[in-house]
Amino acid sequence: MNLFRVTTIVFLAMLITVGCTTQQEKSPEEKLQKIKSLIQEMELEGQEMSNRLDSVAHFYQDLLAKKDSLLKNPAPNPYNFEGPFSTNLPGQDSSLSSIIILNTTPDRQKAMQEVQMTNSLDSVFRDFIQKNPIAVQIYSNSSMQVSRVYPSYDAKNIVDPNIDVKEFNFYYEADLAHNPGKGVVWIPDAYIDPAGKGWILSLVHPVYDGQNLFAVVGVDFTVSDIIQNYLESMEGEFILVNEKGDIVAGKANAIEAFSMPPLKNHVYRETVQSDNFRISDFNIFNSKSREVRKMAQSFLLDKRNHFDFIEEPNLNEAVCMRFSQIGWFLIELFPNI
Template sequence: MSHFRFLLFYFLICFSLLGCNKSAKNNQENGLENIKSLILKMEKGGENLALQMDSVAHFYANLLTQKDSILKNPKPNPYQYSGAFSTNVPGEDSTLSSIIILNLTPDRQKAELEVTLTNVLDSVFASFIRKNPLAVQIYSNSANQVSRVYPAYDAKNIVDPDIDVTKFNFYYEADLEHNPGKGLVWIPDAYVDPAGKGWILSLLHPVYDGPKLFAVLGVDYTVSDIVENYLNSEEGEFVLVNEKGDIVAGKADAIEALSLPPLKNHVYRETVQSDNFRVSDFNLFNSKSREVRQMAQAFLLQKKERFDFKEEPDLKHAVCGQFASISWFLIQVFPTD
């Protein structure tokens, strides 16, 4: 009888362990399915945006082929200038952009003609913003140091007119050296926006006039909007990181759980001097937790999909999925019960 009870107890333990293992496996699979589904949702949104950006770029390029006829009989220019900046102010006329003709332009007269040639972009930019509520601004920066940004913003009090716009990542990441395919390109790192929008991500598209790069189109999204629209729409704790381990976006609880500093609402109010990337504190490889650093290595370097925590008292495991169109990784962390 005791032997029978022992066998019964043994089989109950085995079935229990099998059930736990099956449950853990299901949890892991469900976590990965959720991650992959969310990545697909974000990539589809990016693809739709890319198609619309491509249309704007083609319109811009076609405009350049007609520049002689357009400038022969130009429409009245709605812009006047005070030094480098157009005099219209934000909210005064919603149909206008902010125009900056930077002091480094090699030919001021040619730059003003460029503004006249490209004024039709204002209506195209306005239409783009209406169709894409997550986009906070769309802009053109030209090789001739002309910047057009829609909607208009307080450029005079934010932008240094002596900068060289071609030295910034939102220009050079789309040039021929960095983008030989001449197509759409994401800036994979979050950076601080010169127009005061805080931490942003940018999608770029070069515009060529024959063999020469004429301008770079860009559209910006704020990190906070990406979190609100995509990550906060799903249950669970998520962080979005690039291939270097920098946090692109994430839920506050997930960032705190990974032993990183709490995110603050960074707003850039100083003179723009150089590229402004997220500080190194917001990097998984610089986490205070040794296990989080190990997790980063497993996901980003070894391309694993699951990591089990053994020492972190508040974390059970994490799963990770990789984007196909950009070097980003989406991580979901699972706190202990």
């Protein structure tokens, strides 16, 4: 083999190597652009959902403005009650919600009148769910302790009728003290849904009667659906955390790589539905890895967006970006190949 041929082969090999490296290696800026696009997709759908929930709240406000005439000339009431619970069952009539007049109501007679006055919410709720497939339920909870949830569910066997809805964040996060702007509010922390949907996130909106908070309308999304609809739709290892470092959602491989507790069936969305799940266990500041905890400090407290791993043999780097509309951070992890 002559010198020219050898030189040519070496040169071509170098071009191939450089070409492969160029395709595989992306700059931190390019990696940030990827998660920025994912965040924008999630926030766009969230904004559309917010606008539609705002419309629901305005419809509710209009009902309150006409309450005297609605109570004077009531429409037929499709609901009957056994104690606190409406008697309709899931699957019987898809036009109806499940309604609970909780035992904590200060005036059951006024609560019954409220049910009568607000029954037209059912058609609005149904339309909302049909147009927002990622939403699992829409509801209203009133200061009179009337809870209306659509679609209907087995409330009698799930909900304690002695609860006070005002003690739950899906109510008080919308009150005047927490929400002086009286608009749509995201609840950034996942919580257990008393209606049995598992770990969920909520978007809520207050409804005022004059200066008084009359009710809060809200829509729920399950953590498992966020994982399936967004994080698993894009190639890469992603974790979504709140400002405290709690993992809101994430891919199983990424969570395990961050040295978090073992997952049930190795799937995070199944783990968060289990009875023994504690969200504090899944906080990146509590990772068994010192370097992961250092990364959490860098991203959440120091507001940096790139971190290189040195000590972790299986981890190379991570990038992070904050949401603009809610106190969440999206992290993409890059393991060593």
